[in-house]
Amino acid sequence: MSRYLPHIAATLSLGLPLIGSHLARMAIGVGDTVMVGWYGVEALAGLVIATSFFHILFFLGMGFGTGVLGLIATAIARGDETEVRRETRMALWLSSGFGLAVMPLMWFSEPILSALGQSPVVAAYAQEYLRIAGWGLAVVLCQLTLNSYLAAMERTQVVMWVTLAGLPVNVALNWVLIFGNLGAPELGVAGAAIASLTVQCLQLVLLVTYAAWLPMARKYNLFQRLWRPDWSALRRVASIGLPIGLTMVAEGGLFVGSNIMMGWIGTQQLAAHGIALQITSIAFMAHLGLSNAATIRVGQAKGRNDPAFMRDAAMTVTWMSLAFACLTIVLFLTAAVPLVRLYLDPADPQAEAIIRIGAGLLFFAALFQLADALQVLALGFLRGVHDTRVPMMIAGFSYWVVGMPVAWGLAFPLGFGPAGLWLGLCAGLTLAAALLLARFWQGHARGVWTRPATAV
Secondary structure (H helix, E strand, C coil), X not given: CHHHHHHHHHHHHHHHHXXXXXXXXXXXXXXXXXXXXXXXXXXXXXXXXXXXXXXXXHHHHHHHHHHHHHHHHHHHHHCCHHXXXXXXXXXXXXXXXXXXHCHHHHHCHHHHHHHCCCCHHHHHHHHHHHHHHCCHHHHHHHHHHHHHHHHHCCCHHHHHHHHHHHHHHHHHHHHHHHHCHHHCCXXXXXXXXXXXXXXXXXXXXXXXXXXXXXXHHHHHCCCCXXXXXXXXXXXXXXXXXXXXXXXXXXXXXXXXXXXXXXXXXXXXXXXXXXXXXXXXXXXXXXXXXXXXXXXXHHHHHHHHCCHHHHHHHHHHHHHHHHHHHHHHHHHHHHCHHHHHHCCCCCCCCCHHHHHHHHHHHHHHHHHCHHHXXXXXXXXXXXXHCCCCHXXXXXXXXXXXXXXXXXXXHHHCCCXXXXXXXXXXXXXXXXXXXXXXXXXXXXXXXXXXCCCCHHHC
């Protein structure tokens, strides 16, 4: 046990601020959902679909900022200042370029969502939101890259404080712009979009300022001649990041697909589904923060060629994540109704029906907490050793060959409805967790695979 104590301390030092930053970022989305939910059920359903659409593109683009975390951690452990600069710069290039390239999809999202079976009202609300919030995609992706850059230098607390600073600003702007307070126009979902975009831009400015000022980072000269291309580094970051993005799309697409299918069932069911998913996502942020910490710790072990350190670090974070998952299960099973009730105006005539549906869905959310925790941890381990291509294929198989067909089959042909969709989510996540953990522990942790990471 004593050999794990240093790993526990180091993981908490890295992980707690990362968890805090993820929760703060999530809280901004929660604020949008809660306050738009108070505005109206149809507007809430439109926001659920809009944020799902936004996040599927975010997942595809986030691989560059996420993948560079392991590369930077390994380069720092080797003392390679040039690689830190080159890879971070090109991750910023790829992140911003991707965000701008997909903006037309959000600008013309209404016909896409209508073709996917959403009602005209919901699709119109969603496009209204995305035409504003979509400009924030490039901003958020660049934030993610800078988060990885600072986290690899173990400056995770700054990332947390910058993210937290945006939360009260977002809530205040929502209150003014959604409802038309203080003499402002009543903008509804468009007001929520303006609030989110404003906060995202302010946060990026703070991160850029801090990254340029940080004394220990000045040797990397990150922003010097930022406009100059570095094609070999760009290809390296893309080869690591694109599979991560596709992996995230495979997982996120499972949830987005469930949103779309829930929209086929009904507006109340979709609103309840969106609330339940957001509650589970809040809990997931703890596992995501620990997964990011695991990527850094495993990447450091790779840079020092220390397999024993890698195994002990991975085992430590696994037990920490499982302990938190057990607490979450208890919460979902004992406090589902009050959790869902927070999102709705009690005076809304549809509120009680939505609360009943959402509380039932949280029972199924409790079922997949352990699997969800383990699959994101396994992905963190594998990104630390720069293994991204095979995990991409595992995720695609687990979520789309198994998870999505099971969800559709249970929900519609077999008639289980919303419960069937969530059982399909459980099936996909459980299979992914098993296969990804086996790849790390039976391969990398034992030193079986020693080929260059980008060829794995």
